[in-house]
Amino acid sequence: MLTRTLAWVLAATFPSSGDLPGLDSLDVRPSLRQLQREAAPVFALGLYGSTGAFLLCPLLTVGWPLPAFLLPRRVLDRHAHAMAGHRFYLVRQAMLMIKTVGAALWGAHPAVRSQLGLAAYEPDPGTFRGDHVVPQTPRSAPQPAEIQP
């Protein structure tokens, strides 16, 4: 449910436009689920709070007393745009958070990159070094006297 709501808000922020695919036509739910699993709590909190603000703010942005998911398509698009430039700083900040995540998913997607003429990204390995013992080698480094600046 949460993933679906998030995906919906992100798609409203980065929808398809002309030839450029948007998050409405790309399946980013697996990446989103991974993000939800792995994100630092403070980051996730910011994202969920901002999603809530997106859903609840149409009255402030387009004057419609409805949650965003009940807005007609065209009005929803106006709402997304108006949130980004709203005169209330916190509304803009909420949108910035949504845009940061939406942009990360959109800008990394191979379909978007190919349409824009940019090289595709390799996968993120997510790996790191485990324990490792370095064999003792003879001292080849400069001796103390040499390291004086």
Added chain:
Amino acid sequence: MTATARPGAHLAYREGSPLALEADYIVVGSGSGGSPAALVLARAGYSVALLEAGPWRDADDYPATMLGVMRDLFPNWGATVAVGNSILPIVQAQLVGGGTVINSAIMVRTPGDVVASWASDHGLGDVLNPGNMGPALDRIESELHVADSLEDTGAARFGGSNQRLLDGLRAGGLSAHPTRRNVRGCQGQSRCLQGCRLGAKQSSNIGWIPEVLSLGGTVLSCAPVQRVQIVDGRAVGVQGRFRHPQTRRAGARFIVRARRGVLLAASATGTAPLLQRSGVRSPALGRFWRAHPGAGIIGVYPDVIDMYEGVTQGTASIHHRGEHGLKLESLALPLELVAGRTSGGGKQLTARLGDIRHQAMWISAVRAEAVGTVRQGRLGGVRVAYEPTRRDLERLRLGSALLARTHFAQGASRVRPGVVGLPFEIGPDEVHLLEQAPLHNRAWTWVLSHLFGGAVLGADPNTSVVAPDLHVRGVRDLHVVDASALPTTLGVNPQHTIMAVAWIIADRLANDDRTRTKSASKRD
């Protein structure tokens, strides 16, 4: 029961019984400050334990996407912010090598006026002076292969955005230069922020830290230090608990004892809170926190620029550093970050990114006069309070307008200022709008990546945490060797200076120790 480690080992996340270790010196944090300090001490023959909160990632482990960068390279997914009358994102790295892994590799020597002011205004002339800064900077330059980015990469790979800024500033009568960087064989892929998969960037995780290991040093990664143990006014060790880099699960506890001293290099957001957690008291602790806030401006050109084909930050100018505290640079920000900062939402936003290959981003960064604080937060994080002043904003506005004019002079058809209250795009005859842009922090998209202070060096106990004898006041054998020790901003990229200061301090400690040991053995 405790496990022990043998020297020359890298120990990563572990669970189970606590780990106990002993070394002559402990260095906390492995970035621009910690890595040279550990190296100098290891080369001087001391056993060193280098502790790093993040994991050790090699070039093959680096992420490619921004989500990967946030997850794998940034602390807390990049959620650290400075709060004042606006919220400013703080960009830092958390892995072995710290900022040296994600930064743009630009190396700038400490300006003479900075060293002079450290002597005259902060009483540091005996410790940091041209006589020792110069050779330390030279030494670091030669070890890290610092070279002119245009010469190193070649004109074909330098990049269109870098070239236009260079040409544009020079044509406008300003001094500008290709950046000097610590790279070897850069291919101009504009991926410094993701860590250099080619291994061209000479970050400390590929050179200096492996050398510390080969000299018998021990590296603990995934090992955030919780506190410094202070007994009878002397730093005797550190303690903490391993933390898994992905799941954030707490692992085994570790305790490292220091025979000779503890050097802190946990960065300008990490060192002061660590000192606070360790019970150090000083009226200056957490204060005098400063930065070079910066903001970008995008030019859109009729022809293809391809800013991602070229050096990440190939051109810089400090022409206006003296009078206006400005530093101007080109910057190939990944598409994801450009998309996040482009104004608008919905279809308009997506459409605005369609011309990404025609965009060139340049930034102005300000040697800000604002002074903030850094503190340990209640919920475990850090709290940075910081607010650029009106004068800082005026300077940023000036720099942005100058860059806009340069874009137009170089043939841009439109400029995207990214300032709330201004049109999304302006044309060549609308730069005055930018010159009159609102002077409020909330209107600008600032980012902080050059940070200073919190535990500064100086002669006055009311305004400094570390005395000119290099000990944290009131605690023997505890030292600070990172950006948090710097008492001023620089107005230039800081890593070279941070490295040189750390080098000098570590060298001084090593020599003092040797002198002490020699005279003690003579007495015996």
